Amino acid sequence: MEKSMQKYLDKAEVLIEALPYIQRFNRKIIVVKYGGSAMVDETLKERVIQDVTLLKLVGFKPIIVHGGGKEISKWVGKVGMEPEFVNGLRVTDEATMELAEMVLGKVNKSLVQLVESLGVRAIGISGKDGKLLSVEKKYADGEDIGFVGEITHVNADILYDLLEKDFLPIVCPIGLDDAYQTYNINADDAACAIARAMKAEKLAFLTDIEGVYKDPDDPDTLISELPVTEAEALMNQGYIGGGMLPKLQNCIDAIENGVSRVHILDGRIPHCLLLEIFTNKGIGTAILNDTDERYYQGE
Ligand SMILES: Nc1ncnc2c1ncn2[C@@H]1O[C@H](COP(=O)(O)OP(=O)(O)O)[C@@H](O)[C@H]1O
Numbered sequence: 001m002e003k004s005m006q007k008y009l010d011k012a013e014v015l016i017e018a019l020p021y022i023q024r025f026n027r028k029i030i031v032v033k034y035g036g037s038a039m040v041d042e043t044l045k046e047r048v049i050q051d052v053t054l055l056k057l058v059g060f061k062p063i064i065v066h067g068g069g070k071e072i073s074k075w076v077g078k079v080g081m082e083p084e085f086v087n088g089l090r091v092t093d094e095a096t097m098e099l100a101e102m103v104l105g106k107v108n109k110s111l112v113q114l115v116e117s118l119g120v121r122a123i124g125i126s127g128k129d130g131k132l133l134s135v136e137k138k139y140a141d142g143e144d145i146g147f148v149g150e151i152t153h154v155n156a157d158i159l160y161d162l163l164e165k166d167f168l169p170i171v172c173p174i175g176l177d178d179a180y181q182t183y184n185i186n187a188d189d190a191a192c193a194i195a196r197a198m199k200a201e202k203l204a205f206l207t208d209i210e211g212v213y214k215d216p217d218d219p220d221t222l223i224s225e226l227p228v229t230e231a232e233a234l235m236n237q238g239y240i241g242g243g244m245l246p247k248l249q250n251c252i253d254a255i256e257n258g259v260s261r262v263h264i265l266d267g268r269i270p271h272c273l274l275l276e277i278f279t280n281k282g283i284g285t286a287i288l289n290d291t292d293e294r295y296y297q298g299e
Protein backbone atom coordinates (compact mmCIF):
# COMPACT_ATOMS: atom_id res chain seq x y z
CA MET A 1 0.00 0.00 0.00
CA GLU A 2 1.13 3.53 -0.75
CA LYS A 3 2.63 5.38 2.23
CA SER A 4 0.27 8.33 1.81
CA MET A 5 -2.72 5.97 1.85
CA GLN A 6 -1.50 4.37 5.10
CA LYS A 7 -1.52 7.78 6.76
CA TYR A 8 -5.23 8.17 6.03
CA LEU A 9 -5.96 4.61 7.09
CA ASP A 10 -4.28 5.29 10.44
CA LYS A 11 -6.54 8.28 10.91
CA ALA A 12 -9.59 6.18 10.09
CA GLU A 13 -8.45 3.54 12.62
CA VAL A 14 -8.30 6.19 15.34
CA LEU A 15 -11.91 7.10 14.62
CA ILE A 16 -13.00 3.46 14.63
CA GLU A 17 -11.27 2.91 17.99
CA ALA A 18 -13.28 5.81 19.39
CA LEU A 19 -16.58 4.16 18.42
CA PRO A 20 -17.24 2.19 21.64
CA TYR A 21 -16.54 5.29 23.72
CA ILE A 22 -18.84 7.40 21.58
CA GLN A 23 -21.54 4.77 22.09
CA ARG A 24 -20.92 4.56 25.84
CA PHE A 25 -21.24 8.29 26.41
CA ASN A 26 -23.88 9.02 23.78
CA ARG A 27 -26.33 11.59 25.19
CA LYS A 28 -24.63 11.37 28.58
CA ILE A 29 -23.83 14.48 30.58
CA ILE A 30 -20.16 15.26 31.06
CA VAL A 31 -19.21 18.16 33.32
CA VAL A 32 -15.84 19.70 32.49
CA LYS A 33 -14.34 21.94 35.16
CA TYR A 34 -11.87 24.15 33.36
CA GLY A 35 -9.53 25.65 35.95
CA GLY A 36 -7.97 29.08 35.56
CA SER A 37 -4.53 27.60 36.09
CA ALA A 38 -4.94 25.53 32.91
CA MET A 39 -5.89 28.59 30.83
CA VAL A 40 -2.20 29.14 30.16
CA ASP A 41 -2.46 30.73 26.73
CA GLU A 42 -4.92 31.19 23.87
CA THR A 43 -3.65 28.17 21.88
CA LEU A 44 -4.15 25.85 24.81
CA LYS A 45 -7.54 27.37 25.59
CA GLU A 46 -8.56 26.79 22.00
CA ARG A 47 -7.45 23.13 22.18
CA VAL A 48 -9.49 22.50 25.33
CA ILE A 49 -12.54 24.15 23.79
CA GLN A 50 -12.05 22.17 20.55
CA ASP A 51 -12.16 18.97 22.60
CA VAL A 52 -15.34 19.92 24.44
CA THR A 53 -16.96 21.06 21.19
CA LEU A 54 -16.05 17.76 19.55
CA LEU A 55 -17.63 15.88 22.45
CA LYS A 56 -20.80 17.88 21.83
CA LEU A 57 -20.76 17.19 18.09
CA VAL A 58 -20.39 13.42 18.53
CA GLY A 59 -23.47 13.30 20.76
CA PHE A 60 -22.27 13.85 24.34
CA LYS A 61 -23.85 16.56 26.49
CA PRO A 62 -20.96 18.55 27.91
CA ILE A 63 -21.35 21.37 30.42
CA ILE A 64 -18.36 23.61 31.11
CA VAL A 65 -17.88 25.08 34.59
CA HIS A 66 -14.92 27.42 34.56
CA GLY A 67 -12.64 29.06 37.08
CA GLY A 68 -10.27 31.96 36.67
CA GLY A 69 -8.55 32.10 40.04
CA LYS A 70 -5.15 33.13 38.67
CA GLU A 71 -6.65 35.97 36.63
CA ILE A 72 -8.65 37.19 39.67
CA SER A 73 -5.45 37.20 41.76
CA LYS A 74 -3.70 39.20 39.04
CA TRP A 75 -6.37 41.91 39.18
CA VAL A 76 -6.53 41.86 42.99
CA GLY A 77 -2.76 42.53 42.91
CA LYS A 78 -3.16 45.29 40.29
CA VAL A 79 -5.43 47.31 42.56
CA GLY A 80 -2.89 47.03 45.36
CA MET A 81 -4.48 44.28 47.45
CA GLU A 82 -2.94 40.96 48.47
CA PRO A 83 -4.77 37.76 47.38
CA GLU A 84 -5.55 35.62 50.43
CA PHE A 85 -6.70 31.99 50.64
CA VAL A 86 -7.81 29.68 53.44
CA ASN A 87 -7.95 25.96 52.58
CA GLY A 88 -7.85 26.84 48.86
CA LEU A 89 -10.77 29.29 49.15
CA ARG A 90 -10.33 32.98 48.38
CA VAL A 91 -11.01 35.36 51.23
CA THR A 92 -13.54 37.61 49.51
CA ASP A 93 -14.34 41.10 50.79
CA GLU A 94 -16.62 43.48 48.89
CA ALA A 95 -13.89 44.85 46.61
CA THR A 96 -12.58 41.35 45.81
CA MET A 97 -16.11 40.17 45.08
CA GLU A 98 -16.55 42.94 42.54
CA LEU A 99 -13.25 42.11 40.84
CA ALA A 100 -13.99 38.36 40.85
CA GLU A 101 -17.36 38.89 39.19
CA MET A 102 -15.84 41.14 36.53
CA VAL A 103 -12.98 38.77 35.75
CA LEU A 104 -15.11 35.60 35.75
CA GLY A 105 -17.67 37.33 33.49
CA LYS A 106 -14.92 38.11 31.00
CA VAL A 107 -13.52 34.57 31.10
CA ASN A 108 -17.05 33.23 30.60
CA LYS A 109 -17.66 35.24 27.45
CA SER A 110 -14.23 34.42 26.03
CA LEU A 111 -15.09 30.71 26.29
CA VAL A 112 -18.52 31.31 24.73
CA GLN A 113 -16.81 33.12 21.87
CA LEU A 114 -14.41 30.22 21.26
CA VAL A 115 -17.19 27.61 21.21
CA GLU A 116 -19.30 29.77 18.90
CA SER A 117 -16.33 30.20 16.55
CA LEU A 118 -16.28 26.42 16.15
CA GLY A 119 -19.89 26.36 15.03
CA VAL A 120 -21.57 25.13 18.21
CA ARG A 121 -24.18 27.21 20.05
CA ALA A 122 -23.02 28.16 23.55
CA ILE A 123 -24.80 30.01 26.34
CA GLY A 124 -22.71 31.52 29.11
CA ILE A 125 -24.48 32.01 32.41
CA SER A 126 -23.47 32.79 35.94
CA GLY A 127 -25.08 31.13 38.93
CA LYS A 128 -27.17 34.31 39.25
CA ASP A 129 -29.04 33.72 35.99
CA GLY A 130 -32.35 32.04 36.72
CA LYS A 131 -30.91 31.57 40.22
CA LEU A 132 -28.95 28.61 38.86
CA LEU A 133 -26.78 28.50 42.00
CA SER A 134 -28.34 29.33 45.38
CA VAL A 135 -25.85 29.68 48.20
CA GLU A 136 -25.40 30.37 51.87
CA LYS A 137 -22.31 31.81 53.48
CA LYS A 138 -19.45 29.35 53.70
CA TYR A 139 -16.86 29.25 56.47
CA ALA A 140 -13.37 27.71 56.27
CA ASP A 141 -12.90 25.61 59.41
CA GLY A 142 -15.12 28.07 61.27
CA GLU A 143 -13.21 31.09 59.93
CA ASP A 144 -15.16 33.95 58.33
CA ILE A 145 -13.81 34.32 54.76
CA GLY A 146 -16.29 36.91 53.53
CA PHE A 147 -18.58 36.55 50.54
CA VAL A 148 -17.78 32.92 49.78
CA GLY A 149 -20.79 30.81 48.97
CA GLU A 150 -21.69 27.22 49.81
CA ILE A 151 -24.14 25.90 47.22
CA THR A 152 -27.50 24.94 48.74
CA HIS A 153 -29.45 24.37 45.52
CA VAL A 154 -28.81 23.95 41.78
CA ASN A 155 -31.70 24.89 39.50
CA ALA A 156 -30.97 21.97 37.17
CA ASP A 157 -34.02 22.68 34.97
CA ILE A 158 -32.20 25.63 33.39
CA LEU A 159 -29.33 23.40 32.29
CA TYR A 160 -31.67 20.63 31.12
CA ASP A 161 -33.54 23.22 29.03
CA LEU A 162 -30.32 24.51 27.47
CA LEU A 163 -29.13 20.97 26.69
CA GLU A 164 -32.55 20.13 25.27
CA LYS A 165 -32.23 23.08 22.89
CA ASP A 166 -28.76 21.80 21.92
CA PHE A 167 -26.78 24.61 23.58
CA LEU A 168 -23.46 24.02 25.29
CA PRO A 169 -23.86 25.65 28.74
CA ILE A 170 -20.84 27.50 30.15
CA VAL A 171 -21.22 28.29 33.84
CA CYS A 172 -19.43 30.95 35.87
CA PRO A 173 -19.13 30.26 39.63
CA ILE A 174 -21.03 33.20 41.11
CA GLY A 175 -24.19 32.72 43.18
CA LEU A 176 -26.94 34.45 45.13
CA ASP A 177 -28.15 33.88 48.67
CA ASP A 178 -31.74 34.23 49.88
CA ALA A 179 -31.27 38.00 50.31
CA TYR A 180 -29.95 38.26 46.71
CA GLN A 181 -26.43 39.06 47.90
CA THR A 182 -23.66 38.11 45.44
CA TYR A 183 -21.23 35.35 46.47
CA ASN A 184 -17.97 34.00 45.09
CA ILE A 185 -18.07 30.21 44.70
CA ASN A 186 -15.02 28.01 44.31
CA ALA A 187 -15.32 26.65 40.77
CA ASP A 188 -14.57 23.09 41.94
CA ASP A 189 -17.54 23.33 44.34
CA ALA A 190 -19.73 24.62 41.50
CA ALA A 191 -18.67 21.83 39.11
CA CYS A 192 -19.31 19.14 41.69
CA ALA A 193 -22.73 20.52 42.69
CA ILE A 194 -23.75 20.75 39.02
CA ALA A 195 -22.47 17.24 38.21
CA ARG A 196 -24.45 15.84 41.17
CA ALA A 197 -27.62 17.75 40.33
CA MET A 198 -27.43 16.74 36.65
CA LYS A 199 -26.55 13.11 37.51
CA ALA A 200 -23.54 13.44 35.21
CA GLU A 201 -21.80 10.37 33.84
CA LYS A 202 -18.43 12.02 34.16
CA LEU A 203 -16.82 14.94 35.95
CA ALA A 204 -13.38 15.98 34.71
CA PHE A 205 -11.26 18.62 36.45
CA LEU A 206 -8.75 20.24 34.08
CA THR A 207 -5.94 21.78 36.09
CA ASP A 208 -2.22 22.64 35.90
CA ILE A 209 -0.76 19.46 37.31
CA GLU A 210 -0.78 15.89 35.99
CA GLY A 211 -3.02 14.64 38.76
CA VAL A 212 -2.78 13.95 42.49
CA TYR A 213 0.76 13.38 43.76
CA LYS A 214 1.72 11.92 47.09
CA ASP A 215 4.58 14.42 46.89
CA PRO A 216 3.96 17.21 44.33
CA ASP A 217 7.76 17.71 44.09
CA ASP A 218 8.41 14.08 43.12
CA PRO A 219 7.13 13.14 39.62
CA ASP A 220 7.32 9.44 40.50
CA THR A 221 4.51 9.76 43.04
CA LEU A 222 1.62 10.45 40.65
CA ILE A 223 -1.41 8.39 41.73
CA SER A 224 -3.38 7.12 38.74
CA GLU A 225 -6.23 5.49 40.69
CA LEU A 226 -7.22 6.88 44.05
CA PRO A 227 -9.96 5.21 46.11
CA VAL A 228 -11.94 7.50 48.44
CA THR A 229 -10.48 6.13 51.70
CA GLU A 230 -6.93 6.67 50.46
CA ALA A 231 -7.80 10.17 49.25
CA GLU A 232 -9.18 11.02 52.70
CA ALA A 233 -6.05 9.63 54.35
CA LEU A 234 -3.80 11.74 52.08
CA MET A 235 -5.77 14.88 53.00
CA ASN A 236 -5.68 14.08 56.73
CA GLN A 237 -1.94 13.39 56.59
CA GLY A 238 -1.30 16.81 54.99
CA TYR A 239 -0.16 15.56 51.56
CA ILE A 240 -2.74 17.69 49.77
CA GLY A 241 -2.54 21.47 49.78
CA GLY A 242 -3.69 24.67 48.07
CA GLY A 243 -6.28 24.41 45.33
CA MET A 244 -5.98 20.61 45.26
CA LEU A 245 -7.79 20.46 48.61
CA PRO A 246 -11.24 21.68 47.45
CA LYS A 247 -10.72 19.72 44.21
CA LEU A 248 -10.15 16.40 45.95
CA GLN A 249 -12.94 17.04 48.48
CA ASN A 250 -15.28 17.65 45.54
CA CYS A 251 -14.07 14.54 43.72
CA ILE A 252 -14.99 12.46 46.77
CA ASP A 253 -18.32 14.22 47.14
CA ALA A 254 -19.14 13.59 43.47
CA ILE A 255 -18.13 9.92 43.38
CA GLU A 256 -20.05 9.22 46.60
CA ASN A 257 -23.14 10.92 45.22
CA GLY A 258 -23.79 9.18 41.94
CA VAL A 259 -21.30 10.63 39.44
CA SER A 260 -19.87 7.51 37.78
CA ARG A 261 -16.46 8.71 36.74
CA VAL A 262 -14.39 11.49 38.28
CA HIS A 263 -10.98 12.52 36.93
CA ILE A 264 -8.30 15.09 37.57
CA LEU A 265 -6.40 15.86 34.36
CA ASP A 266 -3.59 18.12 33.27
CA GLY A 267 -5.33 20.71 31.11
CA ARG A 268 -1.95 21.78 29.73
CA ILE A 269 -1.56 18.45 27.90
CA PRO A 270 -2.91 18.99 24.39
CA HIS A 271 -6.27 17.22 23.97
CA CYS A 272 -6.11 15.67 27.45
CA LEU A 273 -9.89 15.25 27.48
CA LEU A 274 -9.90 13.28 24.23
CA LEU A 275 -7.01 11.13 25.45
CA GLU A 276 -8.86 10.36 28.67
CA ILE A 277 -12.21 9.61 27.08
CA PHE A 278 -11.31 7.94 23.78
CA THR A 279 -8.25 5.89 24.70
CA ASN A 280 -7.13 3.42 27.35
CA LYS A 281 -4.11 5.57 28.02
CA GLY A 282 -5.30 6.34 31.56
CA ILE A 283 -3.91 9.82 32.07
CA GLY A 284 -4.27 11.85 35.28
CA THR A 285 -5.88 10.62 38.48
CA ALA A 286 -9.20 8.76 38.61
CA ILE A 287 -11.04 8.96 41.94
CA LEU A 288 -12.86 5.70 42.62
CA ASN A 289 -15.28 4.30 45.14
CA ASP A 290 -13.46 1.88 47.45
CA THR A 291 -15.50 -0.96 46.01
CA ASP A 292 -15.04 0.02 42.36
CA GLU A 293 -14.17 -3.05 40.30
CA ARG A 294 -12.03 -0.94 37.98
CA TYR A 295 -9.57 -0.47 40.83
CA TYR A 296 -8.99 -4.18 41.06
CA GLN A 297 -9.16 -4.91 37.34
CA GLY A 298 -6.92 -2.00 36.35
CA GLU A 299 -9.34 -0.64 33.74
N1 LIG B 1 -0.68 16.45 46.53
C1 LIG B 1 -0.89 17.29 45.50
N2 LIG B 1 -0.97 16.80 44.24
C2 LIG B 1 -1.18 17.64 43.18
N3 LIG B 1 -1.31 18.99 43.31
C3 LIG B 1 -1.22 19.55 44.53
C4 LIG B 1 -1.02 18.72 45.68
N4 LIG B 1 -0.99 19.53 46.77
C5 LIG B 1 -1.15 20.79 46.32
N5 LIG B 1 -1.29 20.83 44.97
C6 LIG B 1 -1.46 22.05 44.18
O1 LIG B 1 -2.78 22.19 43.70
C7 LIG B 1 -2.73 22.95 42.48
C8 LIG B 1 -4.04 22.80 41.69
O2 LIG B 1 -5.04 23.62 42.25
P1 LIG B 1 -5.43 25.08 41.62
O3 LIG B 1 -4.16 25.88 41.43
O4 LIG B 1 -6.48 25.69 42.48
O5 LIG B 1 -5.97 24.68 40.20
P2 LIG B 1 -7.30 25.10 39.42
O6 LIG B 1 -7.13 26.55 39.04
O7 LIG B 1 -7.27 24.19 38.24
O8 LIG B 1 -8.49 24.87 40.31
C9 LIG B 1 -1.51 22.36 41.80
O9 LIG B 1 -0.94 23.24 40.86
C10 LIG B 1 -0.54 22.07 42.96
O10 LIG B 1 0.36 23.12 43.13
Ligand SMILES: CC(=O)N[C@@H](CCC(=O)OP(=O)(O)O)C(=O)O
Binding pocket: 034, 035, 036, 037, 066, 067, 068, 069, 070, 072, 088, 089, 090, 100, 148, 149, 173, 184, 185, 186, 187, 188, 243
Ligand atom coordinates in the same frame (compact mmCIF):
# COMPACT_ATOMS: atom_id res chain seq x y z
C1 LIG C 1 -14.22 31.10 46.75
C2 LIG C 1 -13.19 30.91 45.70
O1 LIG C 1 -12.10 30.44 45.99
N1 LIG C 1 -13.53 31.29 44.46
C3 LIG C 1 -12.63 31.19 43.34
C4 LIG C 1 -13.46 31.23 42.06
C5 LIG C 1 -12.64 30.97 40.82
C6 LIG C 1 -11.98 29.60 40.85
O2 LIG C 1 -12.31 28.70 41.60
O3 LIG C 1 -11.00 29.48 39.89
P1 LIG C 1 -9.99 28.25 39.69
O4 LIG C 1 -10.81 27.07 39.40
O5 LIG C 1 -9.18 28.69 38.55
O6 LIG C 1 -9.19 28.08 40.96
C7 LIG C 1 -11.62 32.36 43.33
O7 LIG C 1 -12.00 33.47 43.69
O8 LIG C 1 -10.47 32.13 42.91
